[in-house]
Amino acid sequence: MTAHDDDWLARALRVHEPRIEDRGFTQRVMAALPPAPAPRVVKEKDWIVLTGAATGSAIAASQFPLEPFLHVLVEAAQITWIGAALMLACMAGVLLAEPVRRAL
Amino acid sequence: MDASDEQLVARALGPDGRQAFGALVERHQSALRATLRRFTHGNAALADDLAQETFIRAYRALAAFRGDSGFRTWLYRIGYRCFLSEARRHEPLTEEVAEHHALTGDGAERRGFMEDYEAALGQLAPAQRDAVHLALQRGFSHPEIADIMGLPIGTVKTHVLRGRQKLQELLSDWQEGFDHDGT
Numbered sequence: 001m002t003a004h005d006d007d008w009l010a011r012a013l014r015v016h017e018p019r020i021e022d023r024g025f026t027q028r029v030m031a032a033l034p035p036a037p038a039p040r041v042v043k044e045k046d047w048i049v050l051t052g053a054a055t056g057s058a059i060a061a062s063q064f065p066l067e068p069f070l071h072v073l074v075e076a077a078q079i080t081w082i083g084a085a086l087m088l089a090c091m092a093g094v095l096l097a098e099p100v101r102r103a104l
Numbered sequence: 105m106d107a108s109d110e111q112l113v114a115r116a117l118g119p120d121g122r123q124a125f126g127a128l129v130e131r132h133q134s135a136l137r138a139t140l141r142r143f144t145h146g147n148a149a150l151a152d153d154l155a156q157e158t159f160i161r162a163y164r165a166l167a168a169f170r171g172d173s174g175f176r177t178w179l180y181r182i183g184y185r186c187f188l189s190e191a192r193r194h195e196p197l198t199e200e201v202a203e204h205h206a207l208t209g210d211g212a213e214r215r216g217f218m219e220d221y222e223a224a225l226g227q228l229a230p231a232q233r234d235a236v237h238l239a240l241q242r243g244f245s246h247p248e249i250a251d252i253m254g255l256p257i258g259t260v261k262t263h264v265l266r267g268r269q270k271l272q273e274l275l276s277d278w279q280e281g282f283d284h285d286g287t
Contacts, residue, residue, distance in 0.1 A: 008282040009272055010240045016217050017241060020134040025152065029129050029159045030122065 109175035116166055125166070129159050132176065135242065136183055142225075142237050143187045154190060158183040173251055177244065181252045184234075217278055224274035228267050235260055236267035 107115070107127070115124035136158065140151035161182050162169075169178055225233050231253070238244045238252060246264065250257040272279070 008279050009268065009275065010243075012217060012278065012282045013221065013241045014243075016221075017138065020137050022130065022133060025133050025137070025155070026126060026129045029133075029156050030126050032156060032160055033122065033125070033163050034160075 177248045232263040232267040235263035239264045
């Protein structure tokens with residue numbers, strides 16, 4: 001079976017399918033809808049809370065001395081690098097131990 | 105240019121929400137009602153009730169629509185669930201095949217082809233029939249149909265492949281005419 005065979009049926013169905021006229025259907029649906037999607041209110045609340053939190057954080061950050069924090073961060077990064085280097089050295093040692101033992 | 109479904113959904117969650125949602129209903133009502141008529145074996149009144157229920161549920165859940173799938177897929181998933189819960193309550197749904205032709209537009213050729221199509225569809229298993237309809241008439245992809253029907257994608261592929269093969273065999277007399285259309 002080829003793609004061409006597949007096409008003709010789908011094409012024929014789309015061409016031949018008639019449209020169902022609305023005849024007041026949309027109006028009936030709209031009349032039966034609840035007043036408004038309630039969760040929208042929650043979204044607006046979330047937005048207000050987020051804006052408030054961001055503004056508060058910005059004010060607090062502007063009042064805070066950043067230099068000591070940066071110093072701590074740099075130190076922490078150095079400690080992390082030393083730890084990572086030690087871990088890699090240990091792993092390399094484990095991997096090389098057996099070949100070295102055989103060579104000796 | 106017409107707004108996309110996703111743009112209308114975004115508007116429907118805003119201040120002029122009802123108007124935007126109305127545009128979505130107008131856009132999708134014909135195809136959704138036709139699909140539900142198919143699922144309910146041509147019971148137009150029941151299909152319209154289910155379509156109305158589908159739109160109402162969609163409106164209520166609109167804020168939860170995240171756009172992971174397209175709006176149309178999401179809408180049909182709601183519609184299919186409405187249909188399944190109705191089918192469980194009133195099994196089996198009555199056959200009213202003639203109702204399919206209470207649609208606008210006619211013409212001997214169109215009516216003849218669609219009647220043969222209805223008869224051929226009637227020879228498929230229900231899940232196969234629904235999957236084939238969603239694929240061929242609504243143009244949904246296999247993953248979208250799996251999402252709508254809540255089936256594994258492999259099952260959907262099998263349903264569509266076998267169903268389409270059977271339809272092509274049964275409707276092979278019509279193929280030549282459509283090939284000559286050159287479309």
